[in-house]
Amino acid sequence: MKKFFNKVKTEVTFKKAGEGHKLTEDTRTQAVQPRAPVERAHPSQGAQQAGAAALARLEQKDQSKNKRTSSAIRAVARAEAAEREREARSNANTHNAPAEPEVRDCAPVVLSVSGVRFICPLTEQSVPKERLDQHKRECIMTSLIxxxxxxxxxxxxxxxxxRDKVQVCVDTLRKYLENILANPQEEKFRKIRLSNKAFQDRVASMEGHEEFLxxxxxxxxxxxxxxxxxxFWVLSEDKCEDLDSIKASVEVLTTTEPLKFKVDRMMQVLQPRDRVADFRLPDAFYNLSADEIKREQQERTDSVQKSFQLRTKAMREREEQQNLRRYNFTLIRVRFPDNMLLQGVFRAQxxxxxxxxxxxxxxxSDWLPxxxxxxxxxxxxxxExxxxxxxxxxAAVVNFTWDPSIMADIAAQQGAASKNQYLKPELLL
Structure with missing residues (x-):
């Protein structure tokens, strides 16, 4: 059966190949006879009706699409014309009306206090925090020259x-001098090698050590x-003989303390109409770097999670101490019963x-409780x-009242008292 199908397949293939030729036959002069065109059968009447209906539907869709597109274009044109008309009216009004100043979105921030200042203990001068280090250096060198x-x-x-590093430096310098006092004839105690590790670690990095030596x-x-x-730093033999001078230097090292610059309170009296709790503080009040500020929000989230965890007392105390060091200064407003406010700046600690x-x-009445x-x-x-x-x-608002034990006396004398019975008159001026 398989051979039969193969034979049939072969015959069909040869028939499709066309008429055969002999190997000895010359085919160059034979013209190729064109095939007669095959006439196509005309579609039936039902097919023609179906085609006409399909064409009608397509034409209807195209017309509806064109209608929608035309209506959308007309709507956009009307909107653009209305916008041009509004702009023309606005330009005409602006041309006739006087020019108005530009209104900015962000108004300038007015700080509750201009900054932090300190009182110099040597000159009693008020110095801004930004110039404090420079003022210290200049003041010391001019006042104690x-x-x-x-x-x-x-x-x-x-x-x-x-303070720990400063104390180590002072103790090391004092030890150098005490060794000389104990062994004035020993040459090795009169020399300090600059590359010595102890000298580099304890003394060399401290400003003022060269001036002292x-x-x-x-x-x-x-x-x-x-x-x-x-x-080397070397003390000459002549200087070693002046033991009293060396003892005096040791005494100065032992007794001298750092200059204590007090915070300038920048006392200010605010009127009752001022907003009591509206605090706008400068950056100097905060002890946070840029990275710490970015981490603050994450720390708040972590603190909520920690509240559900068991922590030791030492862990809680350590976190509390870290929180206490977040601020350098604080702005306190004291509100009196007549709504006057007394403002001052303090260190946070x-x-x-x-x-x-x-x-x-x-x-x-500074004597009244x-x-x-x-x-x-x-x-x-x-x-304390x-x-x-x-x-x-x-920053915070604190309320002031007289001690309850003397309130009755104050109320009894109020008629004869001055208009303001709390703050000194010169402060109100």
Missing amino acids: DSPVIMAVTMIQSLNKG QAAGFSLKELPHQDTVEP EKLSALVQFVRDALV FVLSSATGQRLEEE VSFAELGLVP
């Missing part, structure tokens, strides 16, 4: 950060050391007693607690 040793030690104490009698010299030459004294200095309370009505009685611990940072 007649006492070189005191000037140098004051520089070490006042111009360097990190020079004031104490040391001078720089190049001396041989291990087959080379290195710089200052005690409440500083605010009590600040208020007392502003009172007419009074009470300070928070905005929530809680009495502030622990005077810092503003940060009391939550009065970076």
